Amino acid sequence: MVQFASSPNSQDNPAALQSSTAIRDILRQQRAFFETGKTQSYEFRLAQLKALKQAVLDHQTEILAALKADLSKPELEAYLTEIWVIKEINEAIKQLRSWMKPKSVPVPLEQFPAKARICPEPLGVVLIIGPWNYPFQLMISPLIGAIAAGNCALLKPSEIAPHTSRIVASLISKTFDPGYISVVEGGVEVSQAVLAEKFDHIFFTGGTAIGKIVMAAAAQHLTPVTLELGGKSPCIVDTEIQVEYAAKRIVWGKFINAGQTCIAPDYMLVDRRIKPALLEAMKTAVQEFYGEDPAQSPDYARIVSDRHFNRLIQFLHEGQVFVGGTHNAADRYIAPTILDQVPLNAAVMQEEIFGPILPIIEYEQIAEAIALIKSKSKPLALYIFSRDPQFQDRILQQTSSGGVCINDTIMHIATSSLPFGGVGESGIGSYHGKASFDTFSHYRSIMVKNFWFDVKLRYAPYAGKLGLFKRIIG
Ligand code: NAD
Secondary structure (H helix, E strand, C coil), X not given: XXXXXXXXXXXXXXXXXXXXXXXHHHHHHHHHHHHCCHHHCHHHHHHHHHHHHHHHHHCHHHHHHHHHHHHCCCHHHHHHHHHCHHHHHHHHHHHHHHHHCCEEECCCHHHCCEEEEEEEEECCEEEEECCCCCCCHHHHHXXXXXXXXXXXXXXXXXXXXXXXXXXXXXXXHHXXXXXXXXXXXXXXXXXXXXXXXXXXXXXXXXXXXXXXXXXXXXXXXXXXXXEECCCCCEEEECCCCCHHHHHHHHHHHHHHHHHCCCCCCCEEEEECCCHHHHHHHHHHHXXXXXCCCHHHCCCCCCCCCHHHHHHHHXXXXXXXXXXXXXXXXXXXXXXXXXXXXXXXXXXXXXXXXXXXXXXXXXXXXXXXXXXXXXXCCCCCEEEEECCCHHHHHHHHHHCCCCEEEECCCCHHHXXXXXXXCCCHHHEECCECCHHHHHHCEEEEEEEEECCCCCCCCCCCCCCCCHHHHHHHHC
């Protein structure tokens, strides 16, 4: 692992130049490692996945402590959303052989005699840059795909969750040869220094604005990117619901990790006829989950930094507080807050909230809700609460989003048979399960001919052959 404190980008800064040199050294080692061909075999990849699983199991206590220190993450939430990666590793271990298998495909008659197959091959050396909100899972989960697909990897965790960054770095350095998988720690400057180098794939999780910077850097080397970004994920609620269950599922999805979840319902669009009953049920759910004073609850996380805390408390004045609204700068606490009567032009309705504040917008006709969603960038997630299949279909047909979860929140991300990713400004590409393997693989098309005979039709001279080709093409 390598830790950088100073700017490696500046040409005038000797420490900076040293840091860039260190990054280049790691990459040189990783290229050499990849060229040995070791990562190609099933046995090698399987052994590395098993080693990763064991390392996560062995470090659980430290990982949970780091998440507590960075985000006051409750232990159960940390298990469900971060240590959860063990489940993904198990699946990769189980499926690896079938994922790696070349696939035979048919060849057209005019190619006869020939065979064709598609073979997944590793891309080479890949870069994985992560955010701070699920700082362990969002480093390890893409790494599973990178290992399964046979790549070497360089990881750059978020500096905003420094304790977790440390544990990721130490776990990786204890488990893997640095020539195979390595971690560089540090902030924006380190990220920029790493992005200046050439990789075979860049997998970035973070905000849309930084995603554009990453894509621009990747373009310098024509490096393909996966961008797992954010956005405003709407939650639409119809009258045809089980009110108590809907309320609990929305409250849970919004307030886990204190709302700092890329697929948290960002704002709610609710049919005005069900709104009073639903809001009351949501108030009850908040009290049931976190007690009369959520500041005292061991099950409620904190805002990651003063910058984010100060950004979020500005939103509290942009509507009528229906639930919550209190905050405390000393421990970066913001109560689970439901904001009613929010004007559409309020700042809280313009940018991704990424905190425990849920604006409520009521609608009379579903067309109004659809029009509002379509006036914004395509979201990462979209939630529909309704028993009515026609209502569901209408929204599905008239909107677009990275993923959809009907009658629940968040749970689609925990289903590895569903590729997870955004669309438009919420991201490019997807992962989880087989999709992770695909993301870090190149599918090579291979045709094999033999020497049984040689059809001369395609060779010059061409005179008299065109009519036959026209008949073949049809
Ligand atoms: P961020 O974009 O600020 O930072 C992500 C990473 O980029 C960090 O490692 C950081 O060091 C690096 N970085 C920051 N500025 C940079 C720059 N100028 N140049 C190069 N690298 C830079 O994101 P964040 O604040 O850590 O995370 C919050 C965002 O991430 C939200 O928008 C959220 O929706 C999104 N997110 C998306 C997913 C997903 O799976 N789609 C998951 C979690 C978070």
